[in-house]
Amino acid sequence: MIVVHPQDPSTAMLRSIYEELPDVKLFDSYLQREEIISAIAAAPKDEPIFLLGHGCPSGLLDMRHGLVIDEGDADLLKDRPNLVCIWCYASTYGYNHGLAGFFSGMFISEPVEALMCGVSVTDYEIECCASDFALRLGKLLRAGKTVREAAQEMMDPKWIVSDLTRYNYSRLEYNECAEGTSVEEAILNAPLLTEEEEADFWGPDELCHEALEDFMWDVQRIDREKGWDEQGRRYCGELSLESIGKDFRKVDFEEYRESCTDERLDDFVNGTGEGFSVEDVRALMYGFTFTDFYSGYSETSFFDNDWWAGRLMETDNEFSPQEELIARAILSTGDGRTPETAFAVIDAYQEYQLISMLMPEHTPLLKRQSLLEGGIDCLEFEDNPYGVERMYFDVHRRFEVGYFNDRNDPEPDLSEE
Incomplete structure (x- = not known):
């Protein structure tokens, strides 16, 4: 398994996807780009390749240096059913280049992203959702699920418990969907849980607790309710x-x-x-x-x-x-x-x-x-x-x-x- 996950504290939770999997070849820096390209080029078509972190429609970013996987590398990623691309707008990258595999779309993992995407959510929910996603996917892969099987499980509408999960999960994509309705359509139409059901979902879930223990212990988030107006935005002087x-x-x-x-x-x-x-x-x-x-x-x-x-x-x-x-x-x-x-x-x-x-x-x-x-x-x-x-x-x-x-x-x- 080849994993490209550039070092960045804000995407540390994604380590849960691959940390306990066997035979992982990890690359965590743009400075290893030549090695990364060589490893992908030499890999069998069925070898899992995981590209994780920050990104844009043009590719995967190493925030210290630039694009570690860019559009010129797309041909190396074609015809690889075990390709996993988790970064913002990875699905656009995959669509533009005709790639198979499991992709995320825009994935809200920061408060400013929620604001820009029009999703009303607390900082706690954002941290919990991102960590839970990574832990859940990692657990499925450790259980022996193929990338396709894990992707279909992750895209199941049963995980929709809030506007945030609806936004993030409706933008997940695998190159094939179940017959009948599309995964995106099923998720967008899924009913939200009641407040009591949502509390039960987030409360006893061992993955959620593990996520909070591993990734939130050192995160001191701001209570934005103080000093913010009804729109969730703080007054900022006379700017316009x-x-x-x-x-x-x-x-x-x-x-x-x-x-x-x-x-x-x-x-x-x-x-x-x-x-x-x-x-x-x-x-x-x-x-x-x-x-x-x-x-x-x-x-x-x-x-x-x-x-x-x-x-x-x-x-x-x-x-x-x-x-x-x-x-x-x-x-x-x-x-x-x-x-x-x-x-x-x-x-x-x-x-x-x-x-x-x-x-x-x-x-x-x-x-x-x-x-x-x-x-x-x-x-x-x-x-x-x-x-x-x-x-x-x-x-x-x-x-x-x-x-x-x-x-x-x-x-x-x-x-x-």
């Missing part, structure tokens, strides 16, 4: 689409190489934001990408609205001035209308957060997401009252630096003494 200006200046990251000093960052994090201009925050945020903390710590940063929401939990404030300054710093880098004028962000979470800040009343639903040449992320939306069809974000710096370094530096401690 009209905040996007014509006068912007593209980011030269080298310009800010020495700009993020510990003292200045401490003033920003523990102060009120007073005295900081948009240019000051540009210098801090883009300079932050040259620090060890940026490359060694991936869960969040001081330029993540979720981090600020957590800070505000102990106050009566619903919004921090720093969040608006961060957004305006991003808006100062482009207009988001073309790949050439994309907004410069330091991580993907800033893309979703900026969209919800600019269009807070009816944040458009995400229709498609594509990674273009040069680390440009294109987000296309369903029809929306704002008339916005797509936005472009430059996330190349995240790919350029990656997430991990050899020293495994901890997150900086900038807590007030």
Whole structure:
């Protein structure tokens, strides 16, 4: 069995799919790409190949470097019935290239994804659903099920217990469906459980408890109900689409190489934001990408609205001035209308957060997401009252630096003494 699962804390739960299976050849880095391609090319057509992690319609991503499996590799994956591709929009990749196997579509595993996909759900449910999916699939494979048998079991409508599971599971796909109704149609028409039945489902289920024990013990999620409005979105100052200006200046990251000093960052994090201009925050945020903390710590940063929401939990404030300054710093880098004028962000979470800040009343639903040449992320939306069809974000710096370094530096401690 060949497994390609690039290292990333946010997809660690997927290890449960293959960890206890025999004869696993694991590849976890883009730096092994030549070995990966050689191994797949030499593998018999019936050998299981598992491609897991983050991705887009163009392929499987190593968030530290770029596409580890791209469209040019599709021919190597053809006629492989034991192919498993679990990443966002893997089914689009499979459809575009005529691949057989088991695929996920858009799979909500983060709160910002739920927001963009219009699914009302708690952080607990998201963590539980993703972990349960991986544990359940792994258990089926360890029991001797073939990929096809495991896929059909995973796509059974009996697992639909909420809007979240309906969304994720209706987008699972195998190259063949049962006769009669399609799997997607059966799942979309499946009745939801009552609140009592849902509590019974999540409560005693040993897989769920195992998932929580293994993957949630170190995850401190934010109670988003405090400081969020009825739409589930926090008030974010006076920002709107009209905040996007014509006068912007593209980011030269080298310009800010020495700009993020510990003292200045401490003033920003523990102060009120007073005295900081948009240019000051540009210098801090883009300079932050040259620090060890940026490359060694991936869960969040001081330029993540979720981090600020957590800070505000102990106050009566619903919004921090720093969040608006961060957004305006991003808006100062482009207009988001073309790949050439994309907004410069330091991580993907800033893309979703900026969209919800600019269009807070009816944040458009995400229709498609594509990674273009040069680390440009294109987000296309369903029809929306704002008339916005797509936005472009430059996330190349995240790919350029990656997430991990050899020293495994901890997150900086900038807590007030």
